[in-house]
Amino acid sequence: MNNRIKDYLELFLTFFKIGSFTFGGGYAMIPLIRNEVRRKGWLEDEEFMDMLAVAQSMPGPVALNTALFVGSKRLGFKGSLFSGAGVILPSFTVILLIAAVFTQFKDNPVVERIFKGIRPAVVALIVAPLSSLGKSAGVRWKNLWIPVVVALAVWRLNVSPVYIVLAAILLGIFRFICLMKRGVDK
Amino acid sequence: MELLHLYLTLFASFFKIGLFGFGGGYAMLPLIQHEVVATHQWISVSDFTDIVAISQTTPGPVAFNSATYIGYSAVTEAGFSSGYGVLGSAICTFAVSIPSLILMTIATAFFLRLKNNPWIQSALSVLKPAIIGLIASAALILITPYNFVDYKSYIIFGAVLVASVRKINPILLIFLAGAAGLILY
Structure with a gap:
């Protein structure tokens, strides 16, 4: 015990x-x-x-x-x-x-000045690892449209990432069913 | 009654963030942003950016950090005392963890069957590139007039981007950017 x-x-x-x-x-x-x-x-x-x-x-x-x-x-x-x-x-x-x-x-003016410097830095820190993360996630020329469409949909059209995740999972499963069908036909 | 409603909304939001936040880290940012800034307006875009900055310089995943911070600030900004704010923090942090707890318990039990499951592999083959798009959208959403006030903001952005690609420690970069802000503004 x-x-x-x-x-x-x-x-x-x-x-x-x-x-x-x-x-x-x-x-x-x-x-x-x-x-x-x-x-x-x-x-x-x-x-x-x-x-x-x-x-x-x-x-x-x-x-x-x-x-x-x-x-x-x-x-x-x-x-x-x-x-x-x-x-x-x-x-x-x-x-x-x-x-x-x-x-x-x-709202303290000194704190506000410090964060004015930090805010663009935060955005840079998010952008910096994108290309290496993309490579390890298997992004190539032929599927580059996926991250591009997702980024634009969320950024410009304000689509909830919840729908993005659900759509990506469904598309992946749909792709698998298509591949399986093709395998059976052969 | 109003407080209870706020607690329930916070719980539901962070549960959703835990459940649909694939990819961890920055990939969860657009979802958090969508819930707490766009939908419920608990905080502003620049406050949200500040939370990401604070998260980079403190221990723990950004999803927890935002849950704890927003749980407190949403409740206190609504006019309730800081004691209720602490409870709000606890509720949000708990809510964001529950989906992980349930799913990982199942995953550990069925691990061998999950590992090479072709359905899951196939779903991931589209989900993984989509997650890269989510991270990119997090950056795009944060490029606002509030975060980029003038040309000096873009100079800081460029310098930190180059330094970060060259693997300079992100915590050091945030401190340097803060010092730059103090001098430049």
Whole structure:
């Protein structure tokens, strides 16, 4: 019994630590999680990489999905509750403090000047990884129209990304059915 | 009653963000923007940009960061006390996590069957390029007169873009851009 509690606590603390020290979005957490999982012998590396692929194809923050499957593999559903809480709590605490303070100082002229400089930088940080992300997502000349149409639809026509996601999934399934039919005809 | 309604709307919005936010990170931005800026107008475009900036310099995925921040600010801006704001934060953060919890529990159980499932692979073959389009739209949506006030904004944009492609640490770049803003404006 005591050991069980220790195991849950260890899961929680490991992910709390990872959640506290990875700045700059969820993707920064993945190598740290991989390291910890390998060091503690929780999962084989190959299994981890396979599960990572599944976690990345599911909706939701990738860092949370990764934490959830490691917790769940290790100690079942309850384990995933502990690893999930661990990875969420640090950012929750930090952002809550910032929200409480920042909403007071937002209109301060010095803060406003700083953020005037930061805002265009944020847009640049989103644009910068696009081409390398595109390559690893399998974007080539022949399917370049997909990201272009999506970007224009969301930006200009204000189409909800919910419909984009549903349409992309349906189109992918439709493509599979067409390919299968062609296979049967042969 | 009004507060309860606000909590329910926040919950529904962030549940939706968790459920349809494929690709993680920046790919979730247009969806978050669509819900919190365009549909419910809980915050302005420039506030939303500030949240992305804050998210880059603090731990945690941007989806959580926005959930926690907007949960607090939407409730307090509606005139309720900060205690209710904290509860709003907790509700949004919880809501954005539930879809992941359910889906990953199922995925872990059926992992072997999911791994090489041709239906899923085929759906992903269109979804992945679409996600790149979503990230691009996040950038396009944020190019507004509020975020780009004059030519100096475009100089900062260009400099950070070049530096970021060359793998300079994004946190450092945000601090430098903040310093530039302080000097230039």
